[in-house]
Amino acid sequence: MILGEWAPAIPQTEPDSNPPLNLTGRPPARTVHELAHLLRTIAAPPAVMEATAAWLSGERRAAPATIRGYVRDASWWIAYATSRGLDLTNSDPIEADLYAAALRSAGHSDATRARRISAASSWYTYLVRAGRAAANPFGAGMERPRLPDVSATRGMSGDELERTLAYARERESARTFAILAVMVATACRDGSIIAAPLDALGHDRGHRVIDLPTKGGKTKRLILPPLAAEAAARYLTERGSAPGRLFITSTGRPIDQPYLYRLVKRVTRAAGVAEVSPHGIRHSVLTLLLDKGYPLHVVQDLAGHADPRTTRRYDRARESLDRSPAYELGQLLAAGVERHAGRWS
Structure with a gap:
């Protein structure tokens, strides 16, 4: 992280006794039950657990595979915030930015980082709507990873x-x-x-x-x-x-x-x-x-x-010169030029 030159301006606090969380490997939670256990372990307020259950029941998370994806991705932020001693219901946008930087330092791809940040933001959006959190630290104004223009998935001809x-x-x-x-x-x-x-x-x-x-x-x-x-x-x-x-x-x-x-x-x-x-x-x-x-x-x-x-993102040939509309456009313009030829003679 590029924080060294700013260190003197940051108020000194008690050293954090919690070791840094490893943001790679097995997710802190992979199922709804594991996420509930994680929240209970960190003594999350019952109101937050209730809201989280309602969030996972939303229309966008109706499919079991989708639910598992949101659980895995959101659990990374919950575990990270806990390791830093943060109040999940009142987290600062600076902490969200530091989390994004930590994901980048861990070597994750743009797509993975964007997905994890999006899941955390979705969770907070619901908590704020339900009155269980003060604000969404991942909300408007946060700089998020840009997805590549072309899919990086290995495919076949x-x-x-x-x-x-x-x-x-x-x-x-x-x-x-x-x-x-x-x-x-x-x-x-x-x-x-x-x-x-x-x-x-x-x-x-x-x-x-x-x-x-x-x-x-x-x-x-x-x-x-x-x-x-x-x-x-x-x-x-x-x-x-x-x-x-x-x-x-x-x-x-x-x-x-x-x-x-x-x-x-x-x-x-x-x-x-x-x-x-x-x-x-x-x-x-x-x-x-x-x-x-x-x-x-x-x-x-x-x-x-x-x-x-x-x-x-799947269109490999979208920049191909063979598919350029320039030739057809040129023909249309050339016909128009000929049609107006001699008008000013």
């Missing part, structure tokens, strides 16, 4: 996607091929494929469709092209009609995030493609569609992005 699917169809189980085919066809998030129920598959006006859970507890209906529809149908003949999640293991348990990560990495490696994560498949599909010239709003709708700027 169109050929590598095809190779991965071809390998899965020939060498893997019907379940594995169906999971990958649906992920590619829908560009869905990993949480959507994991949480999809058996009755998600269906028909709509002649289309084979799948209703996938999305952020905010909503459901989005997406087309399954023949490749994915046939893969899903083949898998269902093996799975059977037992109620529950659509994709289950050979022992009947629902697949989870670790299972999906292992599956994607194992298959891409076996197909001779650099290992990617489940999000890498989503990244690859969105990038491929934008590279093929599909309109931004069409790809945005498929991805379920609320903000088109998020979709733009």
Whole structure:
């Protein structure tokens, strides 16, 4: 931190007996229960715990995966503030800035720092609204990390996607091929494929469709092209009609995030493609569609992005000279110039 030259102007206080918090590794809380335990451990007022429970029940945090994400990210600030002996209900903006600097010093990416700061700010926004905190130290005026213009996620080319699917169809189980085919066809998030129920598959006006859970507890209906529809149908003949999640293991348990990560990495490696994560498949599909010239709003709708700027981060070719509108603009202007030629002769 760049504080040395300002040190003489800072009032001297009692030395902090708490060791600095390690802001990397396992989050202080990963579940709602762990967050409640953390708040009880630091003797948070019951009113703050009640408000925190209400905050996690909000519309933006309706999906279980979303709740877990907010819990993990908000818990870092709570643990950090506690390690510094701060009053969570009356924290100074300076402490929020120091926390942001500490995250940067810990080596976190811009995206990680922005996400953790956003979660803490969201928590405080609710506490202030509920009358449980004096102000939001992460509020207006705070300088936050800027997200990169291009997604840093490792993806695959169109050929590598095809190779991965071809390998899965020939060498893997019907379940594995169906999971990958649906992920590619829908560009869905990993949480959507994991949480999809058996009755998600269906028909709509002649289309084979799948209703996938999305952020905010909503459901989005997406087309399954023949490749994915046939893969899903083949898998269902093996799975059977037992109620529950659509994709289950050979022992009947629902697949989870670790299972999906292992599956994607194992298959891409076996197909001779650099290992990617489940999000890498989503990244690859969105990038491929934008590279093929599909309109931004069409790809945005498929991805379920609320903000088109998020979709733009997947557009590798947006600065390509081949896609520049300058030539078409030049033709229009040239035609206009010719039309007005001789007017002033």
